[in-house]
Amino acid sequence: MPSYLFWLFSAVMLIGGGAVIALRNPVASALAVVTCFVGLAGLFVGLSAFFVGVIQILVYTGAVMVLFIFIIMLLNLQDEAKRAKPMTPILAGLGLVVAFVIQLLGVLARSPDTVAPALDQATLAESASALVNSGSIAASGKIATALNAGRLPDVHLIGRALFTDYNLPLQILGVILLVATVGCVALSKKTNPSD
Amino acid sequence: MLIIILKIVVLTFCVVLPLVPVAVFFERRFCAVIQDRVGPNRVGIPLTLFGFKKDCSIFGIGGLIQPVADGIKLFLKEDFTPQHVRKVFYWLAPALTLAPALITACVIPFGTDVTLFGHTEKLVIADIDIGPLFIFSIASLTVYGIAIAGWASNSKFPFLGGVRSTAQMISYEIALGLSLIPVLLYFGELNLSAIVQQQADHGWLLLPLWGHDAAHPLTEKLLFWFPAAVSFLIFTVSIFAETNRMPFDFPECETELVGGYHTEYSSMKFAMFFMGEYAAMVIGSALIVTVFLGGWSLGFGTDAWIAKLNIAGFGVGGLLHLGIFLAKVLAFILFFILVRWTIPRFRYDQLMKLGWVIFFEAALVNVFLAALIVAAPHLQGAIIAVGALLLIAVTAAIIWVARVSEIKPQILRA
Numbered sequence: 180m181p182s183y184l185f186w187l188f189s190a191v192m193l194i195g196g197g198a199v200i201a202l203r204n205p206v207a208s209a210l211a212v213v214t215c216f217v218g219l220a221g222l223f224v225g226l227s228a229f230f231v232g233v234i235q236i237l238v239y240t241g242a243v244m245v246l247f248i249f250i251i252m253l254l255n256l257q258d259e260a261k262r263a264k265p266m267t268p269i270l271a272g273l274g275l276v277v278a279f280v281i282q283l284l285g286v287l288a289r290s291p292d293t294v295a296p297a298l299d300q301a302t303l304a305e306s307a308s309a310l311v312n313s314g315s316i317a318a319s320g321k322i323a324t325a326l327n328a329g330r331l332p333d334v335h336l337i338g339r340a341l342f343t344d345y346n347l348p349l350q351i352l353g354v355i356l357l358v359a360t361v362g363c364v365a366l367s368k369k370t371n372p373s374d
Numbered sequence: 375m376l377i378i379i380l381k382i383v384v385l386t387f388c389v390v391l392p393l394v395p396v397a398v399f400f401e402r403r404f405c406a407v408i409q410d411r412v413g414p415n416r417v418g419i420p421l422t423l424f425g426f427k428k429d430c431s432i433f434g435i436g437g438l439i440q441p442v443a444d445g446i447k448l449f450l451k452e453d454f455t456p457q458h459v460r461k462v463f464y465w466l467a468p469a470l471t472l473a474p475a476l477i478t479a480c481v482i483p484f485g486t487d488v489t490l491f492g493h494t495e496k497l498v499i500a501d502i503d504i505g506p507l508f509i510f511s512i513a514s515l516t517v518y519g520i521a522i523a524g525w526a527s528n529s530k531f532p533f534l535g536g537v538r539s540t541a542q543m544i545s546y547e548i549a550l551g552l553s554l555i556p557v558l559l560y561f562g563e564l565n566l567s568a569i570v571q572q573q574a575d576h577g578w579l580l581l582p583l584w585g586h587d588a589a590h591p592l593t594e595k596l597l598f599w600f601p602a603a604v605s606f607l608i609f610t611v612s613i614f615a616e617t618n619r620m621p622f623d624f625p626e627c628e629t630e631l632v633g634g635y636h637t638e639y640s641s642m643k644f645a646m647f648f649m650g651e652y653a654a655m656v657i658g659s660a661l662i663v664t665v666f667l668g669g670w671s672l673g674f675g676t677d678a679w680i681a682k683l684n685i686a687g688f689g690v691g692g693l694l695h696l697g698i699f700l701a702k703v704l705a706f707i708l709f710f711i712l713v714r715w716t717i718p719r720f721r722y723d724q725l726m727k728l729g730w731v732i733f734f735e736a737a738l739v740n741v742f743l744a745a746l747i748v749a750a751p752h753l754q755g756a757i758i759a760v761g762a763l764l765l766i767a768v769t770a771a772i773i774w775v776a777r778v779s780e781i782k783p784q785i786l787r788a
Contacts, residue, residue: 206463206522206525207463210518210522213518229502229503229504230504230507233504233507233508233511234507234511236512236514236515237507237511237514240511240515241510241511241514241515241517241547242514242544242547245514245517245518245521245540245543245544246544248518248521248522248540249537249540249541249544252521252524252525252533252536252537252540253537330503333503334503334504334564
């Protein structure tokens with residue numbers, strides 16, 4: 180990704196993130212989160228992770244945040260502008276941020292500073308032959324063909340990883356989500372005493 | 375870089391955007407035909423204003439300039455901002471409605487390659503490998519425009535419209551996404567250009583009658599017609615709900631909500647909502663045509679021949695394909711209009727029931743059926759039986775929901 184695009188999307192993200200806590204109107208804050216997510220999706224797409232970027236928008240921006248806004252509107256929350264700002268939560272938040280930054284710096288200082296290989300035809304073909312040799316994909320399959328042609332089939336690669344290497348965790352996740360859904364329905368269904 | 379900008383300008387602003395006024399004109403004339411009226415048939419170029427003897431009408435058909443007159447009218451109306459609105463969001467909402475619809479145009483394959491001055495260019499702005507997902511994700515942002523418009527107007531009916539649209543669009547996004555999975559299973563591709571190319575070579579998804587070979591036997595294609603038909607049905611109806619078209623235009627139904635979410639809007643701001651709705655309809659038709667009806671392909675094995683057509687060294691086959699694609703899209707827009715003026719509006723609980731109880735389940739069963747066909751095509755008899763049953767069940771269920779409107783509504787428990 181050209182570096183100016185990286186800075187552009189980072190700026191969008193940071194401005195969105197800052198606006199979430201700076202704005203006092205709940206709907207405005209929710210829209211700021213949306214801005215932040217769009218910037219994040221831009222960064223993912225810049226890293227050639229098209230699928231992750233699009234899912235970021237589809238799930239978080241298009242569904243989760245819409246539900247947030249829906250609920251804020253339904254509850255008709257008033258502006259928080261008049262409420263006094265207590266010092267303790269602000270200080271605690273700042274403390275958390277400082278702790279996180281120190282941790283991040285510690286990790287970054289110890290990780291080796293290497294340049295990621297460019298996603299050009301040679302690198303992709305090389306990774307294709309490595310995958311074929313390890314027996315995880317067929318030599319004439321869709322993934323190998325696309326990699327040899329210099330394209331990154333990220334959806335196919337993610338799908339293959341999810342449904343072969345991580346099949347059991349995926350199934351368990353599905354069951355957990357189902358349980359959560361059933362639980363939600365059971366809890367929200369009020370029993371009428373007259374029934 | 376320049377070519378990309380040129381493609382954006384030509385395909386988005388000279389192909390997709392003009393389809394919006396064309397769709398409006400079709401809507402007015404076609405609904406007049408349905409209602410046994412004449413419709414707007416007088417607007418021509420007003421040459422009499424400049425001293426000529428007669429007004430000029432293009433191709434001898436009156437009223438073709440009507441969209442221009444509509445546009446000028448909307449531009450010149452007073453742009454009134456009521457005192458009680460939340461200003462920033464009030465101004466933001468129309469743009470948030472129109473922009474996503476136009477952005478989604480960038481992954482639609484409009485035609486095959488065009489060769490000009492020895493330079494070959496694909497007629498698609500961004501040929502990315504996640505076409506349908508990209509369209510879904512960007513189109514899901516449209517709901518912000520409508521919801522924010524309803525909320526920012528700060529009055530009752532727009533607010534109800536905004537809340538309705540939020541619930542409606544989230545509900546139908548699920549059916550929309552699930553109904554497309556069988557198609558993606560069949561093609562094994564998420565690139566819309568590749569999907570259309572495969573349909574041009576081996577038969578459209580809903581008309582698989584040519585291009586049989588060992589990898590694409592006729593029996594398997596005919597078997598897949600059942601899940602494809604169910605997908606097509608669910609997908610088309612969900613597109614109607616997503617674009618807020620009749621019979622699902624709850625965010626703006628006049629009889630209940632005055633004008634819905636755009637009650638407080640006037641002039642060009644209202645026009646942008648209007649354009650957003652029609653642009654979404656155009657893109658929805660384009661997506662349905664691309665996925666189910668062969669996109670730019672003419673079919674019956676003629677596409678390879680068309681793609682090679684060239685006049686004096688300029689490869690014009692792509693332009694011919696563009697024309698075929700636009701003809702199909704316009705035909706589908708006419709279908710949208712026909713449905714709008716023939717089917718009465720649903721009730722809101724019927725809409726929700728249709729989405730969550732019928733389409734969601736039918737789409738899930740359909741995914742299993744399609745996976746069965748792709749993985750085990752030798753179980754022909756059983757698959758045909760289940761597919762036919764499913765098709766009949768879905769159709770009957772839709773008719774049942776439509777019929778429920780005649781039953782007295784029960785009082786809903788809070």
